[in-house]
Amino acid sequence: MSKIEQWTKLAENASNIDNELYTKFDVKRGLRNADQTGVLVGLTNVGTVIGVEKNEKGTTPVEGRLEYRGITIDKLVDGFQSDKRQGYDETVYLLLYGKLPNRQELEDFTAYMAQQRYLPQYFTKDIILSFRGKDVMNMLARSVLALYTTEDNPDDVSTKNVLEQSLSLIAKFPAIVAYSFHGMRYHHMNKALVIRHPKPELSTAENFLYMLKGGNRYTPLEVEILDLMLVLHAEHGGGNNSSFTTHVVSSTLTDTYSAISAALGALKGPLHGGANIKVMAMVDDIKNNVRDWASEREVGAYLHKILDKKAFDGSGKLYGLGHAVYTLSDPRAILLKNKAREVAIEKNKLDEFELYALIEKIGPGIFAESKGDNKVIAPNVDFYSGFVNCSLDMPPAIYTPLFAMSRIAGWSAHRIEEINSAKRIIRPAYKAVGPKTEYIPLHNR
Structure with a gap:
């Protein structure tokens, strides 16, 4: 065994923490509460993400809502698209300054x-x-x-x-x-x-x-x-x-x-920004292993194999379905899907788009069957963004x-x-759970 292999084993042993200790000390792993909502650690006026409503019984899934400075994303998008103009500069202005620009303010900002x-x-x-x-x-x-x-x-x-x-x-x-x-x-x-x-x-x-x-x-x-x-x-x-x-x-x-x-x-990190690449890889795997992309039976059977860890990457995950906050729907996915279909038609990729739509339709039910889990899942924005990027010939x-x-x-x-x-440095607590040890002089080790 090489020195680096020996050191690797030592580092792994030194970094292992008993999972039961997280429960014992009520650690909010991933800064998530037991009901999977986020631990409240700050306040913001910038954006709002809503996927559940809290009540005395816990949480209830609701249609997803995303707000920029109090304006829902669907109304913001409808505003500039109905005018047939680009919206990103207006969005940046809104996020930074807390209000929508008038025509002159937008022109000055864009310039x-x-x-x-x-x-x-x-x-x-x-x-x-x-x-x-x-x-x-x-x-x-x-x-x-x-x-x-x-x-x-x-x-x-x-x-x-x-x-x-x-x-x-x-x-x-x-x-x-x-x-x-x-x-x-x-x-x-x-x-x-x-x-x-x-x-x-x-x-x-x-x-x-x-x-x-x-x-x-x-x-x-x-x-x-x-x-x-x-x-x-x-x-x-x-x-x-x-x-x-x-x-x-x-x-x-x-x-x-x-x-x-x-x-x-x-x-x-692939758990944050790289999710759409995983969606594309999963769909490519489905395309290579399913003969009839329009068949609910064939596609559904292969989704079961993915969830049972017998196909694709062995993770048992349906990438692009489900979100840490959104439950019934991701408003970004809904808005992107509408335009994704237009791009699919323009790029002669409608059959591939319909495969995505079929996975969206049957995936949540198959997930519930395969996992025995009643968790509500829906497509997130990554589900269609990879397809859009590919359709635009983006590498x-x-x-x-x-x-x-x-x-x-x-x-x-x-x-x-x-x-x-x-105005305060963020400094949460970590509880030390390692054993107490005595210092041993070098000549006695």
Whole structure:
């Protein structure tokens, strides 16, 4: 046995804690209560996520509701889509400033953000392209930390300075993601290196598609649904892992770049930002093993095999069904599904979309049968977002970075709120349960 193998066994033994102790000391594992609602650890005005109603008997599942600054997501989306315009800039304004902009305010904000998109002249070559990376999320986090060095006073945590930093990061994320992806393809896939500068007249969604694909290689519907996805992912309350990370790190009064890079690290984890990739992999497995995608019997039988850990990855999970907060429905999934069907028609992928819809229809019932569990589950936003990304010819390497490109808006709002209102370092308790031991002098060990 090698030294590292010996040390691994020692580390594993030292880190093991008896599961019964968590119950004995009433530890809220994952900061979840016994009824699976989140432990209340803070207050926020930014976003609201509702999936159950509490009463004297416990909790009752309800239709999911997501609010940005008190406005339900469906009304926000209907507002800009009925005007046939892009909604992400309006959403960022709402999250940061707590109100919807009027026409002039929105025009001024959009013009300001357009000017903030450009990276420092040397940055793309020296920071993004010269340091070869194989993971776009890692390259994005590294770039955020490097932007710290471009400021004269990066540690200033006044609202004005943090806001300016936040707006700059929100505007620059699309370029950093696009350039990081092109750099990765160039260095590790032997592809041509193409760097396109952002265009001030294009929306955030269209600019990203332009920088990623080039002009005339995307459709108006692609721009519309990417804008919708950016809006739907922009915020999800203070309790989601990456936003909570933003609160925790910001409570130390560290700089904006450190706080946002920490949030990126949280989002990079497959249990948070990578769920839609798992959904796509699961559906691809179903497509490869089920002859008739439209057959409830055949698809249902294979879903049973997945749940029984006899197919796909052996986890026994139906990825994309169920959510930590939502029960009866995820409002983001409902809004995205409507546009996903339009994209499926445009891209000649309707048969694949109908397979997703069939899994959505029969999956919850099969889950209840297979697991003997009456837990109410419904598709979450990840169930359709992977399909949409694929239909837009987005490479899987940028699925989670796309999520970050949107959620930076919510993170920024939560950071400003933490610094201005909470004013106390977040420091929860951990109970020590290890045995008492005596120190033994080195010569006696």
